[in-house]
Amino acid sequence: MGFEHIGINLGKSSEGALCPHGVARGDKCEECMVEAAKSRPVWRTVKKLQRESKFSRQSPDSPSGEIEINGDKFKIEAIERSDSPELTEVQGLFERTFGKEEVDSEEILRAAVEGKTPFGTKDGVVYKVFVVKNAEGKVVSTVTGGSLDLYDEQNKPTGKKMFMVAYAVTDKECRQGGLAREAYTSAIMDSAIDAESDGKELAFAAGEFTYTSENFWNKVGWSRSYMENPEDPKKYEEVKYVQPALDFDEDTGLPAEGSGEAPEHLMIDSFGQQPPSKIDVMQTVRAFYRWNNIWPQEAFKDNPAAYQAHLDYNNKIADEFEGDLNNNGQLIFLTKEARERARGKGLLFREYAAADHGQAGKEDF
């Protein structure tokens, strides 16, 4: 993208062999990818996030670079090397926030950044880690996740991708200053540009969360999903998303002792497009499972029966979720505020209280 590229390519150029930035057609040109991504709905979301940001961004077309607020400067970076020292800081943020026993080890984090599973096999999805560093170079906020392909019923990629957020964490001292929002903006810019370079479109961002961060996700455009009651169109029930186990017994393929399913709140943004359909939601959930919960065949060594039991276990959870969607009416997507407004108009909501692990408030019905 710099002059080297132009210099090298101009010498051997024939008409039409180069893109307007001087990169040989067929080679990846970052600027062309940015231009292509800009024609997509996701870019309207990027522009909106940037327009409403409290920070000024030095390079608004680039996921990394400097951001500034009232003279305070921060740097956003994508961590691409699995031996980056920043990953130790990111791991520290995770452990301080969620507890050491709740998060994967630093070794697994580093392997994931390299695009490898804990079993050493190639993952197909690279774990993206975006960090915000303060003027002293300390990591004060991070957003992590992966760009996942969506697959249709025949198990073929649809050409659409979804950015799944794994974690968003800001250092306790620096919260509510807009840092996670900036890291998130960078994450979807990067993911949108990446999708273009694969000839695909970033159609959604999504994740599974506890209730504590709903306000934050609402602010960046995400909402929870509610199913209309087939008998009473005034009643809506939140979708019952279940995260399958994360640890499995290699001999049986089933959840390891002490590991099991966890109900969570599913949240999605469709970047100002039509709200996601039931099919979009299903493809999103199956993409989560494919990346996070389904282990590669290699994990079950020479035990095809265990691998099959493992696939069956995960599929059953997905099928149950799908059945529930199909047994209910239309899906609507609402922020916390939008639910309050809808209540004012007489709608009733039942939240997915199981995902709140005993902390939920009272229900409407």
Ligand SMILES: CC(C)(COP(=O)(O)OP(=O)(O)OC[C@H]1O[C@@H](n2cnc3c(N)ncnc32)[C@H](O)[C@@H]1OP(=O)(O)O)[C@@H](O)C(=O)NCCC(=O)NCCS
């Ligand atoms: C959720 C979290 C990452 C937000 O980080 P942050 O840097 O404080 O978020 P930002 O300052 O960028 O917030 C963006 C917007 O959301 C709002 N927001 C953030 N946290 C909020 C909260 N707890 N309550 C209400 N609003 C909140 C901010 O006020 C801001 O609103 P504005 O755009 O109108 O100014 C941070 O609170 C955190 O680390 N929490 C613990 C870990 C966690 O639960 N992560 C999420 C699931 S993995």
Ligand SMILES: [Zn+2]
């Ligand atoms: Zn170009």
